[in-house]
Amino acid sequence: WRNIDQMKIWGKQNQAxxxxxxxxxxxxxxxxxxxxxxxxxxxxxxxGNNAVMELS
Structure with a gap:
C-alpha cells in the first residue's frame, strides 16, 4: 500500500x-x-492494544 490517507480501527481488546x-x-x-x-x-x-490486521 502507498499513500494511506485515513485508517480507523475499532473494537475491544482480545476480540475481533x-x-x-x-x-x-x-x-x-x-x-x-x-x-x-x-x-x-x-x-x-x-x-497490548495493538491492531493485528489482514486484508479481507
Missing amino acids: AQVQAVTLDGVLPSSTRGLPCYCILRGRIDA
Whole structure:
C-alpha cells in the first residue's frame, strides 16, 4: 500500500477488530486511479492494544 490517507480501527481488546483504510492512489484493482479507494481489513486487537490486521 502507498499513500494511506485515513485508517480507523475499532473494537475491544482480545476480540475481533474492524479496520477501514482509505488510499489515495488507487492501488486496489476495483478502484479508479486518483480517486479514493476504500478497503476493509479484518483483524483483532491483542492484549497490548495493538491492531493485528489482514486484508479481507
